[in-house]
Amino acid sequence: MFxxxxxxxxxxxxxERIDVYLSRGGYQALPQALARTPAELIDMVKRSGLRxxxxxxxxxxxKWGFMPTDPxxxxxxxxxxxxxxxxxxxxxxxxxxxxxxxxxxxxxxSYAVGAHRAFVYIRGEFFDGMKRWVKAIxxxxxxxxxxxxxxxxxxxxxxxxxxxxxxxxxxxETAMIESLEGKRGQPRKKPxxxxxxxxxxxxxxxxxxxxxxxxxxxxxxxPEWYAGIGTPKSTGPKIFCVSGHVNRPGNYELPxxxxxxxxxxxxxxxxxxxxxxxxxxxxxxxxxMLTPDQLDTPMDFESLAQAxxxxxxxxxxxxxxxxxxxDVTRRIARFFAHESCGYCAPCRVGTRRLAETLERVETGxxxxxxxxxxxxxxxxxxxxxFCPLGDAAAxxxxxxxxxxxxxxxxxxxxAC
Amino acid sequence: xxxxxxxxxxxxxxxxxxxxxxxLQDIQAEYHYLPRAALEVVARSLEVPLSHVYRMATFxxxxxxxxxxxxxxxxxxxxxxxxRGGPAILDTMERELGIKAxxxxxxxxxxxxxxxxxxxxxxxxxVLVNEHPHGNMTRDEATKLIKQLxxxxxxxxxxxxxxxxxASVDLTGVPRPGK
Ligand SMILES: Cc1cc2nc3c(=O)[nH]c(=O)nc-3n(C[C@H](O)[C@H](O)[C@H](O)COP(=O)(O)O)c2cc1C
Ligand code: FES
Numbered sequence: 001m002f003x004x005x006x007x008x009x010x011x012x013x014x015x016e017r018i019d020v021y022l023s024r025g026g027y028q029a030l031p032q033a034l035a036r037t038p039a040e041l042i043d044m045v046k047r048s049g050l051r052x053x054x055x056x057x058x059x060x061x062x063k064w065g066f067m068p069t070d071p072x073x074x075x076x077x078x079x080x081x082x083x084x085x086x087x088x089x090x091x092x093x094x095x096x097x098x099x100x101x102x103x104x105x106x107x108x109x110s111y112a113v114g115a116h117r118a119f120v121y122i123r124g125e126f127f128d129g130m131k132r133w134v135k136a137i138x139x140x141x142x143x144x145x146x147x148x149x150x151x152x153x154x155x156x157x158x159x160x161x162x163x164x165x166x167x168x169x170x171x172x173e174t175a176m177i178e179s180l181e182g183k184r185g186q187p188r189k190k191p192x193x194x195x196x197x198x199x200x201x202x203x204x205x206x207x208x209x210x211x212x213x214x215x216x217x218x219x220x221x222x223p224e225w226y227a228g229i230g231t232p233k234s235t236g237p238k239i240f241c242v243s244g245h246v247n248r249p250g251n252y253e254l255p256x257x258x259x260x261x262x263x264x265x266x267x268x269x270x271x272x273x274x275x276x277x278x279x280x281x282x283x284x285x286x287x288x289m290l291t292p293d294q295l296d297t298p299m300d301f302e303s304l305a306q307a308x309x310x311x312x313x314x315x316x317x318x319x320x321x322x323x324x325x326x327d328v329t330r331r332i333a334r335f336f337a338h339e340s341c342g343y344c345a346p347c348r349v350g351t352r353r354l355a356e357t358l359e360r361v362e363t364g365x366x367x368x369x370x371x372x373x374x375x376x377x378x379x380x381x382x383x384x385x386f387c388p389l390g391d392a393a394a395x396x397x398x399x400x401x402x403x404x405x406x407x408x409x410x411x412x413x414x415a416c
Numbered sequence: 417x418x419x420x421x422x423x424x425x426x427x428x429x430x431x432x433x434x435x436x437x438x439x440l441q442d443i444q445a446e447y448h449y450l451p452r453a454a455l456e457v458v459a460r461s462l463e464v465p466l467s468h469v470y471r472m473a474t475f476x477x478x479x480x481x482x483x484x485x486x487x488x489x490x491x492x493x494x495x496x497x498x499x500r501g502g503p504a505i506l507d508t509m510e511r512e513l514g515i516k517a518x519x520x521x522x523x524x525x526x527x528x529x530x531x532x533x534x535x536x537x538x539x540x541x542x543v544l545v546n547e548h549p550h551g552n553m554t555r556d557e558a559t560k561l562i563k564q565l566x567x568x569x570x571x572x573x574x575x576x577x578x579x580x581x582x583a584s585v586d587l588t589g590v591p592r593p594g595k
Contacts, residue, residue, distance in 0.1 A: 086494040086533035124441070124478050125534055127547050165441060166478030168532065182434035184475040243496035243537035250538045285495045285533075315537075317496050331498050335532055
């Protein structure tokens, strides 16, 4: 059985407390990291093959390397705890049950890129997560893991928490930066990328919570050990959030590349009531669905791209036979229409038209040309919006239309 | 309406313009919504146009410009909760409370909302009452929950008050009791 790395403390009584974290070997990577040069650490993360767990899978070492090394330039690190992709609940568990693991990751990362100030942006609805962050940060200050001259190294870091207020788009890094600056969470134009000009115009490194949790382990156990987990291009452990029609929904930590079938049947206990699987959303609501014949797909970045979908956040939503796919698709479309920030027309208007048309089809008021209209709308959105939210909305609808065309056509004749 | 708390809240942040989001959040926590008069105070204190404050107040979904009930009941309709019966729970809530999603009851006791994924999908379908999660909902349990709330005096403990050592939800992959 795979020995847990990121969730090894989850479920241990009091795991959120600093003493428990210390007693389980926590904060041991930090002095090792501070004894190295930033360049060495960046090289280690590059060799580990670590890729971002926030959705895009961008190589983390490369991203660290984009940050200017000149110590005279003020730099920032942002911790993305906005977790809003429907089906995802891993960052929440990491923050609620092992906040010090995240903090240790933040300190090492900030040291490696030369930042002395880091910001946590947490989803407004995560009240307990917020309290955990506040308490953990206070304790880390008290023990000298944060603040000036950390562990006598001469390096200092300040960390603070900021709450979001219910906008999915604020998970997008530039929108998050806008919100941290006290503005509406509207995405910025890229370039300049945050590593060039981010928060308050300074070079900024944004990472997902799960990504940061990997960092102490890479430092402590070495990049070779880390790269040995998973597949050659998708290395390391990954938390899969399994929900929907399974017997044991929950977070399961497995090596990247674990087959979808194994995740659903061995870990999540198979489908409720022994039903057949109709479809699986592999990486959160914005990732196109897979069909039962794709259950042997390894859950890694490459294999899922090959299967016509994405690893996304690793949120596996299992949909059993007997579920109305028109209804599922309508809800997804409605979500994105609701969360479109309204800045660009293809997304603002397109997502709304998608949702309206699907609403019509679902309620039996569909018109003969509606399926072509939907396909045309997806075409008009994909690749044409200011930020990736438009693609996130169109891709699942498009796939659903392809896979379940018969069901959509039947709905146009009469609602289910 | 007594707005004495508003200047106090603003002072907490030293009238810092970049703290406008946090200020609005604290005001909403105090009054359950954002009263216009409070937004006017914020605009004056931060020396920004009122329209700027409204830009923020209308962008972020957790803000309400209308008074809300003592209990804000949110039913999750995210994909995972949806396939596990979220819509039936919303339907039950609408009937039990006699209001539609988005509305507040006449006695100002309840506000009902249909919300996006709240990040507790392993417990779906999920209902939040004043941000406190209730998982594995069924129609019967939804009815029971409302009965319980209706027979209670005063509001349930605000989420900020819950003691620390408790995780709000256990999301580790463990079998669910008796379901
Ligand atoms: C619409 C949208 C929503 C996003 N939401 C989140 C989120 O909730 N959490 C997150 O970590 N990343 C989210 N991202 C990805 C971030 O923009 C960013 O790529 C990520 O935080 C980088 O961290 P990583 O390299 O560790 O993955 C989102 C992106 C988009 C386009
Ligand atoms: S879908 Fe309801 S909590 Fe995620």
